[in-house]
Amino acid sequence: MPAGNLDEALAIKGLKRFLADREMEGKLTPKPLTPPPRPEKVAIVGAGPAGLSCAYYLGRQGIKATIFEAQEGPGGMAAYGIPSYRLPRSVIAHETARVEALGAVIRYNTKIGRDITLEDLAGQGYKAVFVGAGAPGPTRMNCKGEDQGYENFMPGVDFLARAARGEKPLNGNRVAVVGGGNVAMDCVRTARRLGFTDVNLIYRRTEAEMPADALEIKEAREEGVHFHMLMAPIEVQADADGKVSGLKCLRMELGEPDKSGRRRPVPIEGSEFVMACDAVIPAIGQACAVDQFLPQAVVSEWNTLVADKTTGQTNLPHIFGGGDCATGPDILIRALAAGKNGAKSIVRYLDTGDCTPGPEDLMETLTENPALFETDPPLPYPGVTRQEEAPVLAPETRVQSFDEVESGLSPARARQEANRCLRCYRILMAAL
Ligand SMILES: Cc1cc2nc3c(=O)[nH]c(=O)nc-3n(C[C@H](O)[C@H](O)[C@H](O)COP(=O)(O)OP(=O)(O)OC[C@H]3O[C@@H](n4cnc5c(N)ncnc54)[C@H](O)[C@@H]3O)c2cc1C
Numbered sequence: 001m002p003a004g005n006l007d008e009a010l011a012i013k014g015l016k017r018f019l020a021d022r023e024m025e026g027k028l029t030p031k032p033l034t035p036p037p038r039p040e041k042v043a044i045v046g047a048g049p050a051g052l053s054c055a056y057y058l059g060r061q062g063i064k065a066t067i068f069e070a071q072e073g074p075g076g077m078a079a080y081g082i083p084s085y086r087l088p089r090s091v092i093a094h095e096t097a098r099v100e101a102l103g104a105v106i107r108y109n110t111k112i113g114r115d116i117t118l119e120d121l122a123g124q125g126y127k128a129v130f131v132g133a134g135a136p137g138p139t140r141m142n143c144k145g146e147d148q149g150y151e152n153f154m155p156g157v158d159f160l161a162r163a164a165r166g167e168k169p170l171n172g173n174r175v176a177v178v179g180g181g182n183v184a185m186d187c188v189r190t191a192r193r194l195g196f197t198d199v200n201l202i203y204r205r206t207e208a209e210m211p212a213d214a215l216e217i218k219e220a221r222e223e224g225v226h227f228h229m230l231m232a233p234i235e236v237q238a239d240a241d242g243k244v245s246g247l248k249c250l251r252m253e254l255g256e257p258d259k260s261g262r263r264r265p266v267p268i269e270g271s272e273f274v275m276a277c278d279a280v281i282p283a284i285g286q287a288c289a290v291d292q293f294l295p296q297a298v299v300s301e302w303n304t305l306v307a308d309k310t311t312g313q314t315n316l317p318h319i320f321g322g323g324d325c326a327t328g329p330d331i332l333i334r335a336l337a338a339g340k341n342g343a344k345s346i347v348r349y350l351d352t353g354d355c356t357p358g359p360e361d362l363m364e365t366l367t368e369n370p371a372l373f374e375t376d377p378p379l380p381y382p383g384v385t386r387q388e389e390a391p392v393l394a395p396e397t398r399v400q401s402f403d404e405v406e407s408g409l410s411p412a413r414a415r416q417e418a419n420r421c422l423r424c425y426r427i428l429m430a431a432l
Helices: 013-023 049-059 090-101 118-122 156-164 182-193 214-222 334-351 359-368 410-418 426-431
Strands: 039-047 067-068 106-107 126-132 174-178 198-202 227-229 231-238 245-256 262-269 273-277 277-284 320-321
Touching: 013 090, 013 410, 039 049, 049 067, 049 090, 049 334, 090 106, 090 214, 106 334, 118 126, 126 334, 156 182, 156 277, 174 182, 182 198, 182 214, 182 277, 198 231, 198 262, 231 277, 245 277
Parallel strands: 039 067, 039 126, 067 106, 126 320, 174 198, 174 277, 198 227
Antiparallel strands: 231 245, 245 262, 245 273
16 A cells, blocks of 8 residues: 555554564574575675575575675675664674575675676576676766865765774765765764764755655754755865865755656856865765676666566576666665565576566566555545654764664554554455
């Protein structure tokens, strides 16, 4: 059901976390899986959410995949992008251990295309490959000075990755972060935790158009981040030593809606001004780069992987893939789903040589978009119950460290939240 049609959406993330936390605490023990082992070799590019999920579901079918990972640890953007105050590293370590317990082997510091090629893998007897390489590259702001290599200028994903490794990658007191999505929110909140006292977010539209989660915006504000709306950068400025000294910006106003449906920002002539600052972090999106190791036949003009949305298969039948490298920057749950679908298709391909979707895939498509919830005429449901909320640390405490901000729902609140479920699946099942 589209969230919010009748009521505030069910806190599904909080409920799943409640169960996962119990499992991590040892209070719920998953049934041990001992599938009969299969001999086929399958390679996975990337130990991010898509790759780990693919390895997990292959493992459940008895296939012990080998994951080739360019970095020194698992998790992809979940570990080197999302800060630990939102997603503790212990959770990623626990999930990775579950994947390894099913037989997957992860070869760290091994980049496909640099250390080993796909042809090498074919020569070593790998029968199928799943590509979960993510969207690692920054995108440009297209403004003067951004390519000058100035000290204290750093793309958001690099800043977050270095902060995740325990570094303080930029210095100073005043920082300007450019962007309006979750990555920008993570940058401003991380900058606060790294000791920047004057943290500024610059976005070219208004808060209503910001793609970041409302909760992220609220928590960033509580942590003292200054929001500057309707501003766009035009030049990164530096002093004589090549250190960032300011960001020249233009003020904007909103014009007609663009293709995304959001009102287009239009520059106000003669409105230039310089915001003095010690560091600049552009956080306006990431780019894919699968052309670095895949044949052109499966690469789009945006350097994303071209794969079937349901099966993950490309037009090179033994190559599958999904997650951010196929969709562009997206969200965890869709990367995990892509890994799961990819594993199912790989098993089918190994068994039959064919990947045509089965009835269960069609069932999933049907349940995703049942078209049963028209709001006209309105349904006779009052729709007033709110989500249960989990406790969070106070803003002045949380900016002191990278400790997790939100703890999970208590058992009583989790039960209460689960009771809010309207059980819409029954309507769907009746309609089928
Ligand atoms: C700062 C930030 C905050 C985010 N916040 C959220 C959030 O709050 N909620 C949410 O749902 N999503 C969030 N996301 C998005 C989410 O992290 C991604 O959608 C998800 O991680 C994508 O998973 P993936 O496996 O497709 O790619 P990635 O997580 O990018 O993993 C790809 C892996 O492949 C490896 N790799 C790449 N190329 C090669 C190669 N040639 N050889 C070997 N290994 C390779 C990389 O090192 C990486 O480990 C955020 C992303 C960022 C950057």
